[in-house]
Amino acid sequence: MKxxxxxxxxxxxxxxxxxxxxxxxxxxxxxxxxxxxTFLEIKEDMIIETSKVTGNKWTLPYVSAHSAxxxxxxxxxxxxxxxxxxxxxxxxxxxxxxxxxxxxMAGLDETSIVSEKADKVGESSLYLNKGNKxxxxxxxxxxxxxxxxxACVAIAEQTAGSLDxxxxxxxxxxxxxxxxxxxxxxxxxxxxxxHYTTAYDLAIIARYAMANPVFSKIVAQKISTIDxxxxxxxxxxxxxxxxxWNYSFADGIKTGTTNAAGKCLVxxxxxxxxxxxxxxxxxxxxxxxxxxxxxxxxxHTEIVTMGKKGDxxxxxxxxGTNIPIILGGDVLFCVEKDKKEDLRVQSEFIRGIYPxxxxxDVLGNYNxxxxxxxxxxxxxxxxxxxxxxxxxxxxxxDLIVEHVLDLWEKKG
Numbered sequence: 058m059k060x061x062x063x064x065x066x067x068x069x070x071x072x073x074x075x076x077x078x079x080x081x082x083x084x085x086x087x088x089x090x091x092x093x094x095t096f097l098e099i100k101e102d103m104i105i106e107t108s109k110v111t112g113n114k115w116t117l118p119y120v121s122a123h124s125a126x127x128x129x130x131x132x133x134x135x136x137x138x139x140x141x142x143x144x145x146x147x148x149x150x151x152x153x154x155x156x157x158x159x160x161x162m163a164g165l166d167e168t169s170i171v172s173e174k175a176d177k178v179g180e181s182s183l184y185l186n187k188g189n190k191x192x193x194x195x196x197x198x199x200x201x202x203x204x205x206x207x208a209c210v211a212i213a214e215q216t217a218g219s220l221d222x223x224x225x226x227x228x229x230x231x232x233x234x235x236x237x238x239x240x241x242x243x244x245x246x247x248x249x250x251x252h253y254t255t256a257y258d259l260a261i262i263a264r265y266a267m268a269n270p271v272f273s274k275i276v277a278q279k280i281s282t283i284d285x286x287x288x289x290x291x292x293x294x295x296x297x298x299x300x301x302w303n304y305s306f307a308d309g310i311k312t313g314t315t316n317a318a319g320k321c322l323v324x325x326x327x328x329x330x331x332x333x334x335x336x337x338x339x340x341x342x343x344x345x346x347x348x349x350x351x352x353x354x355x356x357h358t359e360i361v362t363m364g365k366k367g368d369x370x371x372x373x374x375x376x377g378t379n380i381p382i383i384l385g386g387d388v389l390f391c392v393e394k395d396k397k398e399d400l401r402v403q404s405e406f407i408r409g410i411y412p413x414x415x416x417x418d419v420l421g422n423y424n425x426x427x428x429x430x431x432x433x434x435x436x437x438x439x440x441x442x443x444x445x446x447x448x449x450x451x452x453x454x455d456l457i458v459e460h461v462l463d464l465w466e467k468k469g
Contacts, residue, residue: 118349122340130332134391141257148313151246157266165194175210190287203294209245276309364388385436
């Protein structure tokens, strides 16, 4: 009975000490912190939100497309969104995924022998015949610039061994890039009820593809010469993307047109070191839409940097000491120019974290807000390892009590 009462007294004393320690740490932190600070109740995965600057503003351009999205290529932020997640047939914009997958799977100098299956693909064509020999690089240019459906089948068979295997790899690649609302059943985009994507999915596929210098060089060409090895001949291919002619900043990417899909366009433009990606699906005025959206993006939005990965931000409150906190990533995002002055930051910490804390452990979020809307979240991490004192983490209180009781009994 004596041991039970002794245990209870020691536990109460330690509890009061810990409570006092935490209260003091919180008060100290609130005076030192210059940013708004809140706490998360539970530890959870951090979600990076995108910045959406749609809204009923007069500065937004007229868009004829049924689905459209404007995306910043550097940050991935969405600048304009009209039914960007709605599944629609993509027509020949499918060839963006076909081309980037082929570029990553095989060499441009590989020679393809055209099969009967490639020969018989209809509609937009590179006029391949069974038995023709042509290098993979020429086929990719033919697919992207001339929009050859036959070239896409030849690409698939050359790089994956079969059309079915290439289609399987297309879908795996799309999912790996985050295009999870898409399904592809062919490499060219001819209509099929099970062949669909979204404006947003196409934008993130295009963003990835444009980071490849070979791909970006091909789609920026207005005119190309496609050379065959057997029979030896050449043909001139004029890019179907008219935006390259009527918008000086345009540098890609791909058109698409079928009765089911309507007129589609995935466009890219670069201005003063910044690239924007625009997708318009089922758009009667696809080139006009793209030009207006791209110009609006360049003129009314900009990239803001409010911190770099590894920057020291603040200290974690608690434990009677300062644990330095750093940014887990770059605080880089897009915002409308006239809203820059409304930006504010907020450090949001996770409750219930006990030592030992390791360098790199996520301890909260660094939030960028306009009003109550979160534009960007970046994780806050511990800069150093922190062991702490024995009373500061769970599982050690019992050990202390037992040790004290053992000493008590030995003295007794």
